[in-house]
Amino acid sequence: MSKPVVLVMILAAALLITIAAINIGINSYVPAADAAKTSQTEFSTLATEVKEQKYMAYDNQIVSGSIVTNALRKYQKDAEGQQIALYVETGKNGKGSGTWYFSTFDKTSVTPSGTNDLSLTSKTTDPNYINPSGLFDTVIERDKNNVVRALRFVQR
Incomplete structure (x- = not known):
């Protein structure tokens, strides 16, 4: 070739x-x-x-008031940073008229509002008083993206 x-x-x-x-x-x-x-x-x-x-750990559980108070303190920074909202409804403040702490949740977003005063939870005369031996039903709320946005504590 x-x-x-x-x-x-x-x-x-x-x-x-x-x-x-x-x-x-x-x-x-x-x-x-x-x-x-x-x-x-x-x-x-x-x-x-x-x-x-x-x-x-709180999803559909029954917890004591002392655990609710501890949860408010434990997740305070998360709530202040609008990562989660914390709601407590006591026997004193009535059905549907609970208190949001540090942030609120409206089914779509967490916004900065609600009370920042945890001292009210220990005053027996205040409607926001959390009885340490009281029993609370807990519910986790999620947004449309299925992300945990709120913890609700409702006294039995």
């Missing part, structure tokens, strides 16, 4: 090998990208679950 024909064949072979390598790379990248997206979604879900786990 002549030298130009051999060079053309070598060039064609190199071109085919290059095209095959690019094809293998593309076919490997697409599933890897999909797997990375799936992993990222699963990681985000897991991170949200871990973040919300501290509130899940």
